[in-house]
Amino acid sequence: MAKHGRIDVLINNAGYGLFGAAEELSDQDIDQILQTDLVGSVQMIRSLIPVMRKQGGGRLIQISSYGGQVAFPGNSLYHAAKFGIEGFVESVAQEVAPFNISATIVEPGGARTEFRYGSAHVAKLMPEYDGTPTHAFLKMLDPANGLAPGDPDKMAARIIETVDQKPAPLHLVLDSRARQATIERLTERLKEYQGQAEVAKSTDIED
Template identity: 45%
Template sequence: MSTLSWFITGTSSGFGRTLTEQLLARGDRVFATLRKTAALDDLKSCYENTLAVAQLDVTDTAAIRRVVKEAFERFGKIDVVINNAGFGVAGAAEEATDEQIRRQIDTNVIGSVQVTRAALPYLRAQGGGRILQLSSMGGQLSFPGLSFYHLSKWAIEGFYEAVIPEIAPFNIQVTLIEPGVAPTGFGGENLSRTPVMAVYEPTPVGDFRRSVAAGAFSTTGDAGKMVAAMIDSVSINPAPKRLALGSDAFDMIGAALVGRLADLYNQKAVALSTDRVPRTDPF
């Protein structure tokens, strides 16, 4: 197995930390970024020759460009760029503060977009590479109480739908990672809860809050197995556009897609009737 070099954002915990651990254990090189670098001191002491660590807040575009440049200069080549840093807002859309909305979009959408944009010139110059974008099953379906989180995931998936064919001629491939629920610690400092409006307590948003508080959402996914599947996906050519991870992701994404197709075909007659010359199909 050849040694690869990886650039990963958001490595202090969760998938980012597990990715870093598994990659270093197999002998790869990792340029890990995070907001508080001390969180990786234990790994740095064990892998001083294969782990580089840099402070990065992905809401700082100037810092993204500087750190991405540093990473390519440090390793000479980056085979895989992983956009993993994430943030979530939980609560009704009306309840969220302007600051929460801005941070949600700045972290999950603009941060990932700017890391990708910063890396593309280097990936093109070296003849190609891979990008893994952490999305979520929440990039294909949605739950009341997570509207702004879903906004960010659906937005980043739409971004890559257009970017993938743009960069394909340069041998740069992308996989959108869509995990289900896993014990990654996402409910800590990376999840911001909105102020509570009493009017939403008897609604699905209130039901969602109570379910979260009661621990009713089972974590069916194994984070270590999910990370191993992410790493393995890099050896698949052509790259899978999407990688659903976990039985909950598989089942719920499938049901959402089937439902959307049914809605579309139920509107077929109306859609065809609005052409300049209306078209009719036999079925």
């Protein structure tokens, strides 16, 4: 603001991965990832809304993950943060739309950044979970098993391209495997809800 007098776009990209079963995580593990991946992003957006509202518009771009739609074992608190920030942004997008402020939630798949091999935090693992799906992430975190498929330069280019897109996409999934996994999970979820019509109706107050 001091340099340019306005802020047109926020790229909210603070975050890291936390791996381990729910009971393997310490209170400090939980507090730290929620403060970084959820609360930090919430507060950045809250700090920019008054600026963009007064200047007549802007773009909020929140980096989430396809892990904000699809959950895997061994990532419970990471998913809690990403599911949480997606709900927050979806609500805020409706609140700020009258002020010409739009929002996009970016949902990348695995990319060749330091997310897996540098910044990832691993809990103090318990032998009880060895050999179960919960510890399958250990294979993913080992570069010897292959690198992530996503190209971070291409992902950044796709994000930048959306800045002037109108209407702005509320969700932007990056990486074909992430897109497929998201579609499959949403399809399963939709089928589950569609099959509960009678149960849902049975709890209505009768006229």
